[in-house]
Amino acid sequence: MKAVSQSPGDTCIGAGDTDLADVVRFHAHMCPGLAIGYRAARIIMERLGSFRAEDEELVAIVENDSCSVDAVQWITGCTFGKGNFVFRDYGKQVFTVALRPSGRALRVALKRREFRIGEPPHEDREARIQWLLTAPEDLLFHVEEIHLTLPDVAQIRDSSVCDRCGEESMVTRVVHAGPRTLCIPCSKLADQQ
Template identity: 45%
Template sequence: MNSSMPSIEEVSKFHGHICPGLALGYRAAGVALEWLKHHRAEDEEIIAIVENRACGIDALQYMLGTTAGKGNFFISDYGKHVYTIANRATGKALRIVVKPKGRWAKEGESREDTLKRLLEMPAEELFETREVEIELPGKAEVLQSVVCEDCGEAAMETKIRHYHARRLCIPCFEAESGLEA
């Protein structure tokens, strides 16, 4: 591992605990950082598209600087331990896939032993990686807010729905119309 990489203990402070799932994300983020030549996103120049909602995605957010709030972290929840990292400047993307054989605890293996194995095994045994072509998601938009005429809460103008000549946020629109926005 590169000395500029945070420790798993440091990453666990963001996540809340150390577990095998966090270790998978930690290792995947390490592979991504190598590919990115240790460049961490300051804004939206690096994006992450993750295919699960498991513990490991916290490591990618923390280590790569990709976050939902910044608009460069996207979840497509397919239940797969797959992470696609892209560089907007180069247009290149790396798909990191956890190999099923390396991920699962071996029969009789303790949680601690699984964690140790995941942190120490060679990356090429744990992951399949390949450069892929993807359509890069658009950058985050900063738009005007509009006040919902039902609940009185402000919502981004692109999330307002017009119903019976009223401007409604999505939850109020769905409740009032019975339709899905």
């Protein structure tokens, strides 16, 4: 990834700094979904004037689990492992990124197909990818600054052993069924019996 060092430890993502090839390498192929996520994430980062997250300075909230979210992860630096990447299973091409220090957040939603004038059909994959990468932003997305309550910063939690399978789970994810402590999968099995 191309980056501009602003101060020790900072990686700036701005116009021209992120190489699409790096995003493609991370995802392993180029596709329309990756192009959508790439454009959305670039718009957000440029408008927020933000730096790629090294820790939890940014929080990304994605509303789908498609190829697009890989581009959002790569460009923003938000990941599940750092606790600043939130998945909401709504099936929508909607991406929100917030700056934790200021609370400022941008939400980018892909416009309905009938508003994306000039978009090639799904069958013409290469032309569609190119169009998604180059079309004017206002044809592709609805962009708005929003207010949202940010999730707490990630915390390391103790583990508890499941009385059924013997595997450890975070204490915040176990189910207490009478005197037994169960992991979520085992509690679902117990409910079925």
